Amino acid sequence: MEAWKPPPGTGVTTLTAGEHWDIVSGPASMSPPYVSNAFEHVAHILHAAQDQCTWLIPLGGTAAPRTPDPFYWAEISRYIAPLPHGTVIDLPHASRTDAEHDPRWVVAPKDQGSVAYVADPRWLVGDLAVATLHLGRPAERCEACPEPIWPEDRVSVVIPARPSGRVAHLATVHRACAERHDLKTPVTDADWAEVGL
Numbered sequence: 203m204e205a206w207k208p209p210p211g212t213g214v215t216t217l218t219a220g221e222h223w224d225i226v227s228g229p230a231s232m233s234p235p236y237v238s239n240a241f242e243h244v245a246h247i248l249h250a251a252q253d254q255c256t257w258l259i260p261l262g263g264t265a266a267p268r269t270p271d272p273f274y275w276a277e278i279s280r281y282i283a284p285l286p287h288g289t290v291i292d293l294p295h296a297s298r299t300d301a302e303h304d305p306r307w308v309v310a311p312k313d314q315g316s317v318a319y320v321a322d323p324r325w326l327v328g329d330l331a332v333a334t335l336h337l338g339r340p341a342e343r344c345e346a347c348p349e350p351i352w353p354e355d356r357v358s359v360v361i362p363a364r365p366s367g368r369v370a371h372l373a374t375v376h377r378a379c380a381e382r383h384d385l386k387t388p389v390t391d392a393d394w395a396e397v398g399l
């Protein structure tokens with residue numbers, strides 16, 4: 203099957219998220235770091251007037267088991283996220299790449315001639331993690347629940363030893379998870395000794 207391409211020319215039509223592709227979206231400031239650093243570069247749509255960058259991926263591409271670990275998407279979900287299905291975006295046509303056009307396709311100079319318009323989410327998520335670093339740190343994993351932890355919600359706690367032999371250790375969890383499971387932040391020397399520090 204031939205790879206998908208936008209219609210020829212310099213016009214603009216529309217594309218509906220969830221119809222043929224999922225569309226992941228972030229702020230326009232991601233465009234330059236993505237072009238500079240992406241390992242597996244694909245074209246993206248830059249819509250400066252809407253402060254938006256978008257990438258097309260296969261339907262369901264941000265969910266398991268299409269990606270090695272769905273948390274990779276969760277940890278950058280504050281900066282870039284799939285558009286809800288049914289959201290309509292402007293779709294620039296293939297030759298609409300000049301900087302004076304908005305929206306337009308952004309194609310890395312090395313990709314001229316063999317442009318990919320649909321990203322493999324397994325590569326894209328890693329490249330977007332780098333392209334979002336200027337917006338803030340990625341989220342951390344919570345040891346008590348599957349949700350990402352953003353800096354204002356994080357707390358270090360002692361996870362007690364288990365009868366199974368697992369030793370006590372220091373973990374990062376949500377404040378709310380710490381309260382729910384009655385996990386304490388180490389304070390005294392005895393607390394720190396418990397986790398071997």
Ligand SMILES: [Zn+2]
Pocket residue numbers: 344345346347348349375376379
């Ligand atoms: Zn949690």
